[in-house]
Amino acid sequence: MASWIERLKAGLAKTAKLLDVRSWLGRTVDQSFLERLEAQLLQADVGVKATERLLQKVKEGFEGKTADEDLLAFVKAELINLLTPAGGAPEAIRYAPTPPTTLLIAGVNGSGKTTSVAKLTHRIRSEGKSLVLAACDTFRAAAADQLAVWAQRTGADLVRGQTGADPASVAHDACDRALARKADVLMVDTAGRLHTQTHLMRELEKIRNVLQRKIPNAPHEVFLVLDGTAGQNAIRQAEMFSKSIGCTGIILTKLDGTAKGGVAVAIRQTLDLPVRFIGVGEGIDDLQPFRAEEFVASLFGERLAASPN
Amino acid sequence: MFDDLQKRLSGAFGRFRVRGVLTEQNIQDGLREVRTALLEADVNLNVVQDFIAKVKQRAVGEQIIKSIRPDQQIVKIVHDELVALMGETDATIRFEKTGPTILMLCGLQGSGKTTTCGKLARMLALQGRKPMLVAADLQRPAAVEQLKTLGQQLAIPVHAETGVGPVQVCQNGVAAAAKAGCDTVILDTAGRLHIDDELMEELKTIEKKVKPHHVFFVCDAMTGQDAVASAKAFNEALELDGVILTKLDGDARGGAALSIRQVTGVPIKFMGIGEKLDKLSPFDPRRIAGSILGMGDIVGLVEAA
Ligand SMILES: Nc1nc2c(ncn2[C@@H]2O[C@H](COP(=O)(O)OP(=O)(O)OP(=O)(O)O)[C@@H](O)[C@H]2O)c(=O)[nH]1
Ligand SMILES: Nc1nc2c(ncn2[C@@H]2O[C@H](COP(=O)(O)OP(=O)(O)OP(=O)(O)O)[C@@H](O)[C@H]2O)c(=O)[nH]1
Ligand SMILES: [Mg+2]
Ligand SMILES: [Mg+2]
Numbered sequence: 272m273a274s275w276i277e278r279l280k281a282g283l284a285k286t287a288k289l290l291d292v293r294s295w296l297g298r299t300v301d302q303s304f305l306e307r308l309e310a311q312l313l314q315a316d317v318g319v320k321a322t323e324r325l326l327q328k329v330k331e332g333f334e335g336k337t338a339d340e341d342l343l344a345f346v347k348a349e350l351i352n353l354l355t356p357a358g359g360a361p362e363a364i365r366y367a368p369t370p371p372t373t374l375l376i377a378g379v380n381g382s383g384k385t386t387s388v389a390k391l392t393h394r395i396r397s398e399g400k401s402l403v404l405a406a407c408d409t410f411r412a413a414a415a416d417q418l419a420v421w422a423q424r425t426g427a428d429l430v431r432g433q434t435g436a437d438p439a440s441v442a443h444d445a446c447d448r449a450l451a452r453k454a455d456v457l458m459v460d461t462a463g464r465l466h467t468q469t470h471l472m473r474e475l476e477k478i479r480n481v482l483q484r485k486i487p488n489a490p491h492e493v494f495l496v497l498d499g500t501a502g503q504n505a506i507r508q509a510e511m512f513s514k515s516i517g518c519t520g521i522i523l524t525k526l527d528g529t530a531k532g533g534v535a536v537a538i539r540q541t542l543d544l545p546v547r548f549i550g551v552g553e554g555i556d557d558l559q560p561f562r563a564e565e566f567v568a569s570l571f572g573e574r575l576a577a578s579p580n
Numbered sequence: 581m582f583d584d585l586q587k588r589l590s591g592a593f594g595r596f597r598v599r600g601v602l603t604e605q606n607i608q609d610g611l612r613e614v615r616t617a618l619l620e621a622d623v624n625l626n627v628v629q630d631f632i633a634k635v636k637q638r639a640v641g642e643q644i645i646k647s648i649r650p651d652q653q654i655v656k657i658v659h660d661e662l663v664a665l666m667g668e669t670d671a672t673i674r675f676e677k678t679g680p681t682i683l684m685l686c687g688l689q690g691s692g693k694t695t696t697c698g699k700l701a702r703m704l705a706l707q708g709r710k711p712m713l714v715a716a717d718l719q720r721p722a723a724v725e726q727l728k729t730l731g732q733q734l735a736i737p738v739h740a741e742t743g744v745g746p747v748q749v750c751q752n753g754v755a756a757a758a759k760a761g762c763d764t765v766i767l768d769t770a771g772r773l774h775i776d777d778e779l780m781e782e783l784k785t786i787e788k789k790v791k792p793h794h795v796f797f798v799c800d801a802m803t804g805q806d807a808v809a810s811a812k813a814f815n816e817a818l819e820l821d822g823v824i825l826t827k828l829d830g831d832a833r834g835g836a837a838l839s840i841r842q843v844t845g846v847p848i849k850f851m852g853i854g855e856k857l858d859k860l861s862p863f864d865p866r867r868i869a870g871s872i873l874g875m876g877d878i879v880g881l882v883e884a885a
Contacts, residue, residue, distance in 0.1 A: 313625050316804040319616050380827060380855065381690030381800065411855070412694075412729035413722045420721035463855075465830035498690065502622035502804025504832045525689065528773045530806040553689065553719075 295338040304338065305330060308346075315570070316502050316530070318537030325349055347567055353536045354563040360520075360545035362560050364395070364492060371403070371449040371457040373482050373489035377475055377516060378496035379508055380463030383524035383550055385414065387496050388460045389421035390550065390558035396425050400455035405445030406431040407438040407478055408462035418460055424555065428452065438462065439477040446485035457486070466511030479516045494547065496522045497538075500530035509538045520547030523561065527551045531570065588613040589651035602639050602650060610654050611636060621872040622835035624808050627842045635661055655873065662869035666838055669822075669847040671862030675709070675764070676793060680757045682765045684750075684792035686783055686818065688810055689771030691800045692826035692852055694723065697768040698730035699852065699860035704764055705736060712762040714753030715740040716786070717770035727768050734857065737762065746770065746782060750790045767792065774813030787818055794821045796849065799836060801828045807836035808843040815844045825863065826852035834868040 298304055305326055312322040328349060333342050366372045374391070378384050388404065395402055404427045408414035415431040422429040430445040432438075442459055449457035461478060464471035482489040495518040497505050512518055523532050523546050535546050546561040589610050611632055618628045639657050675681045683700065685693045694717070701711040713731050715738060717723035724740045731738035737760060739753035750767050757765045769786070772779035787795065797811060797820045814820060823844075825837050828851045837848055848863040 310625055313619060314805045316806070319619050379802065379830070381692060383690060411726075412698075412733075413725035416722035416725045417720070465827065467830045498800070498802070500688070500800075500804060500806050500810075501802050502807075502835065503620050504622065504802045504830070505804075507831055525773075528688070528806070529775060529809045530804065534804060 295342065296340075298338050300329070300333040300336050300338055300342070305334075312533070314531075315533030316537070317533040318503055318506070318540070321353060321537050321540045324540070325353075343571075347571060350536065350567045350570070351563045353539050354546065354566065356539070356543050356545040360547065360561070360563070362562070364391070365519075366455075367488060367491045369487065370453065370455045371486060371489075372455065372491050373446075373449075373486050374456065374458040375461070375479060375482060375490040375493045375516065376459060376496060376522075377461050377493070377512055377518075378463065379465055379498075382463065382496045382498040382501075383522070384463065384496045385417055385421070385460055386553060387494070387522045387524060387548070387550060387558065388418065388458055389425060390555055391548070392421065392425045392427050392458060393555045394558065395456050395458075396427065401452070402427045402456045402458060403445055403449040403452065403454045404429045405442055405457065405459040407441050407445075407459055409434055409436045409438050409441060410462045414460075414462065421555075428454070438474060439481050442478045442481045443485065446482065446489075450486070457482075457489075459490070466508050466515075472511065472515045476515055492520065493518045494520050494522050495544070496524060497534070499523045499525040499532040499550070500528060501534055503534065503537065505534045506538055506541055509542055509544055513542060513544060518544055520545050522546075522548045522550060522558075524550030527557070532566075588617070589654055602642050602653070604636065604640050606650070607636065607639055607654065610651065614654070614658055617873060618835065621833035621874070622802075622804050622807070622839075623872065624805055624835070624839035624843065627808075627839045630842075631661065631665070659869050659873060662838065662872060663865045666841050666863075666865035666868060667847060668865065669849055669863050671849050673704075673794060680712075680754060680763050680765045681794075682754060682767065682790060682792040683794045683796065684767040684769065684786065684790070685796050685798050685824070686769050686814060687771065687798035688773065688800070689720075691771065691798045692824075693717075693771065693798045694726050694730070694768050695855065695857075696796075696798050696824055696826060696850075696852060696860070697727065697766050698734060698857050700850075701731075701736045701764075701766055702734050702857045703860055705734065709764045710762045711736055711764040711766055712753065712757040712760065713738045714750055714757075714765060714767045716746040716749045716753070716767050718746055718749070719770040723768075723770065730857065747785050747789055750786050754790055774810040774817075780813070780817050784817055795819065796822045796824050797840075797846070798824045798826060799840060801825050801832040801834050801836055801851075802830070803836045808839045811840040811844050811846070815846055820844070820846045822847055822849035824848075824850045824852065828868075829853040829859065833871045833874065835872055837863075837868050838872065 376384050376388050404422050406415040406418045409432050430448050432441040493516050495512045526532050526549050548558050549561050551557045687693050704711050715724040715727040728738050739756045754765050795818050797814050823846050851863050853859045
């Protein structure tokens with residue numbers, strides 16, 4: 272099987288073509304040059320605002336000059352800067368000093384939450400840690416069955432409720448289980464919901480409150496799962512979910528397709544919310560820590576340095 | 581973030597007073613605002629560019645109606661052009677006279693295929709048809725269970741089996757439907773990327789062997805600039821008969837719809853407006869046009885003028 276970098280690069284190959292930066296070299300930075308750069312950024316879902324900001328900077332620094340390596344380095348650095356949160360992004364999961372480290376996973380319908388939970392579980396299990404999973408999606412048909420399959424494949428303990436049960440009560444039971452079993456990690460999968468559905472957002476807050484009450488300082492990580500093919504609507508998602516449950520990071524999925532995930536840049540314009548992991552496939556291994564440098568390098572179709580992962 | 585287009589336009593037009601007639605010069609800033617609104621609604625950039633050129637052509641020379649402001653007039657023109665682009669669609673499904681009518685749903689991962697299968701089955705059953713659902717996603721964990729659960733909720737039979745591939749499941753499903761006296765078969769396929777050759781080939785094989793009468797592409801309304809890439813590829817592989825746009829119950833503005841329609845020419849048939857099985861409606865281009873522009877009642881206002 273291809274390594275993740277190959278797969279990510281394969282997925283981002285179209286992007287590489289899109290941001291065909293090598294062809295910039297030697298051209299004059301004029302109106303038509305800027306328009307082309309603008310088009311490329313917009314097509315990567317970077318959004319109007321972030322694109323305008325970047326263009327302005329390029330214009331200020333390079334207008335009338337010949338595009339050279341300096342320009343490339345500048346655009347790259349700006350993008351990396353746009354993707355890096357104020358304090359620098361933590362690379363891995365931040366474990367709590369006293370277990371169970373509690374992770375809450377949320378997002379809109381079909382973004383890849385359950386699969387990302389499975390991938391994270393696999394990652395955590397391979398660090399030798401024990402894990403309890405809470406199937407708090409009691410709404411969607413067979414959602415708990417889906418998680419059960421993954422729990423079995425990854426050797427995690429699953430707590431589930433009846434269909435239609437109060438998800439907060441499942442979270443409650445899962446906390447008890449994790450505490451009783453002295454599990455290292457508790458991870459909570461939630462039902463997909465649109466950020467505009469106030470009652471469902473309140474339900475999510477209720478789950479969060481249960482975790483908070485039962486486990487000190489929980490949830491320790493709150494990951495928002497965003498579909499990498501999503502456009503500007505993802506900005507609203509990030510805003511609303513953050514407001515409701517205080518997200519600590521984004522998992523950007525489905526980057527093995529032809530989408531660029533540029534909306535991550537747009538989100539960073541509005542919120543200080545780092546991308547923590549990226550999903551590059553449907554398999555259990557297809558999750559990798561996000562590194563802005565590598566992401567931008569692959570946007571530029573450049574060779575990636577060998578990664579420890 | 582999504583400022584009302586009209587508000588922005590009045591800002592753009594406020595900078596100079598337009599009197600009498602719209603000219604290339606006096607609508608320049610206004611069109612810039614329209615462009616931004618379309619991009620923020622996730623309309624594909626190429627589509628936006630063509631569209632702006634077209635609107636410009638239509639708008640220039642147009643007399644400004646006395647009782648309304650130029651920004652309102654531009655919004656009206658843009659709105660009408662958007663509606664025209666998306667086309668009035670006919671949401672009826674043609675049924676075969678003999679033998680079961682076969683519908684196949686396909687699309688990217690998580691777009692809403694399985695849920696939409698359930699919604700369609702429910703809708704058709706209410707119209708007096710006898711549908712059968714076929715669980716041809718053997719890939720995603722518990723996908724079969726998901727469809728079975730939906731079937732149970734609707735009291736609609738589900739054909740599912742293990743130990744054979746998805747192509748065979750579809751073939752057997754059609755045979756089972758005929759035997760059970762069902763007149764409509766709905767195939768739920770696994771989500772796949774349009775660049776996954778192997779899985780795209782599998783879909784083509786299903787199409788060849790099962791010959792579905794209608795192939796629908798299920799698309800998430802929140803998709804960004806890349807929406808057309810996948811729609812184009814699925815259309816090239818399968819000759820789509822329609823698009824079903826899902827998750828329009830949120831604040832996604834539906835720019836993907838416009839882009840897909842424009843680039844593939846495939847009509848948008850239905851829209852999903854909720855997770856529950858009764859949340860499927862015929863596609864409404866006016867609603868999408870309105871939400872793409874993020875505007876209220878301006879069209880009515882202008883029409884009345
Ligand atoms: N290609 C690809 N597919 C993915 C990725 N992550 C998830 N998927 C697929 O996307 C679909 C939806 O994934 P789920 O994990 O069920 O999504 P979810 O957010 O839990 O969905 P709901 O609970 O229904 O809201 C499944 O078919 C997954 O296999 C990814 O990184 N790449
Ligand atoms: N809000 C909303 N959610 C929807 C709509 N249609 C589907 N969903 C939700 O979207 C998620 C994914 O739906 P599925 O039907 O499982 O999608 P799928 O395309 O079959 O997914 P895969 O088989 O994994 O590729 C689920 O949580 C559904 O409840 C809709 O119109 N509105
Ligand atoms: Mg799920
Ligand atoms: Mg499905």
